[in-house]
Amino acid sequence: MTFWAVVVASGIATYLTRSLPLAVSLRGTAPAALRRYLDALPIAIIAALAGAGIAVPDAQPTGGAEIGAALVALAVAAWRRNLLFAVIAGVVAVAALRAVGL
């Protein structure tokens, strides 16, 4: 049946994207330029995830609530240096901003 073929193929495709860089064994040291790139990569990916989530939270472009709430989460994270506080502040802020119609 098509469904199972699609699910299994999608599962394999997804697992390959996750596992290929982890399957190889590294020998020696990577060139300086590559190390520099890989060092900056995690922050870039997480920031990209944030940017995508802020701009289009749910199929529709943001009305501004997500931008405001992201700034609140950013400020709380910088102030308290605490992940949990920042997330709670962001969730409360986005609920409040959506409630007033943004």
Add this chain to the structure above:
Amino acid sequence: MSPGRTAIVEGWPVFVTAVVVGIAFGVTARQSGLGIVETSATSIIVFAGASQFVMVDLLRAGAPAPLIVFTVLLLNARHFLMAAAIRPFLASASRLRRLGLAYILTDEAFAMGVGWFRRGHRDLAYYTVFGAVMWCSWNAGTLLGAIFGAGVEDPQRYGIDFAITAVFVAIVVLGVRHRADAVVALLAVIVAAALRLFGASAVAVVVAGALAPLVTFALRERSE
């Protein structure tokens, strides 16, 4: 507190989100005509939130199988970057263990794991426990949604859907160590947001994530 317990304490807003979104996926899949077994199997085999919604949607629309699989591959190409980026932190693990950890590599586990490693920790327990609880949350949510179907209140009203974006924002803020990090992060946010707004949702994260680090080379040349 042990790394594993810290992962649960810090991760619970993300786990709650995963259960809620998992329920939404379960409901959506059932409404698209999948049975309970098929719905749960999708979450276990594919285990990748956004692409599962797209997959179910394309299946219902009757899209050809190769196109569906290719779309899923494109959406998940960002995991390739994440695996490359997290690779140095998993250097102490055997290849078999790395292949196991690859299965639980989600946006959330990547972000939380990197956040942990950037605080100077080297243990794998935090990432492993977070990823495992994340897997349980997603699959429990899927099963609940598949069984109970309708009657789920709109999670947007409570802002729960924003929790994961807030996690990403906070991890970036806590992970920025110098000016170059901040420039890379800002560039990635702008490029990803622009790509999303102009309709290139599938590749927004992978393109922005791959391009933004290149700016560090320009920054270094100017400072020399």
